[in-house]
Amino acid sequence: MTSQQLLDINARYASAKALALEAAQLGMDFYRKREALTIEHKGDDLQDVVSIADKQIEAFIRERLTQLFPEDGFLGEESGSADLGARCVWVIDPIDGTACFVNGLHNWCVSIGLLIDGEPHLGAIADPNHNELFHGCLGKGAFVNDAPLKVSAATHVGQGVTATGTFHPRGKEHFIPFMEKLLAEGGMFFRNGSGALMTAYVAAGRLLGYYETELKSWDCMAGLVLVKEAGGRVNDFFRNDGLLLGNPYLVACPGVYSQLAEMIGPSLDD
Structure with missing residues (x-):
């Protein structure tokens, strides 16, 4: 460069x-x-x-x-x-x-x-x-x-709070099954109504992860950079024209990303 x-x-x-x-x-x-x-x-x-x-x-x-x-x-x-x-x-x-x-x-x-x-x-x-x-x-x-961000060091969903939600019609059927699995594993859920803020909170280590059955790109574009730079993991949000159409969305600290992805199942990559 x-x-x-x-x-x-x-x-x-x-x-x-x-x-x-x-x-x-x-x-x-x-x-x-x-x-x-x-x-x-x-x-x-x-x-x-x-x-x-x-x-x-x-x-x-x-x-x-x-x-x-x-x-x-x-x-x-x-x-x-x-x-x-x-x-x-x-x-x-x-x-x-x-x-x-x-x-x-x-x-x-x-x-x-x-x-x-x-x-x-x-x-x-x-x-x-x-x-x-x-x-x-x-x-x-x-x-x-001015304070650097770093994702949580947790290795299990029971060690903190996970944000989740559903809003748009596509994907609502996946929300309740995910919630049941999260609670069964001793996790706790959170939602504040702003996808951008919840993504930022993952980057800050305040939340372990954030799953949305469908999110639009303007809700998460800025936050995706924060999560990556803070050491977190993100799903392939841009597949199938995600920029314009939106997609299922998962960001999380490395220690719980796979656990959350397994709870969500194949719909995360649909």
Whole structure:
């Protein structure tokens, strides 16, 4: 890698962190007046909601990234995709955890991830409710604020807490069987409504792992980099056009990844 390429990546990394923090503060402004927000439902799923805050924050991030890096592609939860064939593609969730956001729960964040040559390369997840910025870059480590992240050293699901959930119609039938196996092994489950934050918590060693029957790429793109840089394992999320369609999702510390994957079964790789 040339020094020019390093400088280019460093500029994108710095911009991702700064933009995530700025967008998160914009989100807090909306959050404080959430009772006045216009809320819409996506399709027939009453739990899948979007607010004017989501749309305006994504527009803000997209405009800023276009100004800074006009040659880059973009994929956002609310505004769709552009130039996905570009070498660098930003994958954005302006408010991950919108249902929490609109209901006054402090479990939401801004997630900004970057693919380079089709691989997750850097990410920033800003949680303004807890003053935490999770961030990482391939080969440079992962951090919460300035503290390095490291996954748990646990070797059994009974030694900590595992995040799990199901949301989209595809894969719901796999959720209860997984839960039964997790509880039978002495594990405990957790869910806070934000896939990005739960992924970051795996990287931080707060959670042993996180399994979702189906997740979208904007919910996990930034976090995948953090988990890898913190020493964790991830499943093959990008198979079968996972970038656009989503897939079953598992991230975990090395000591419990295989145990969780066995509990999930073949559906993890469907």
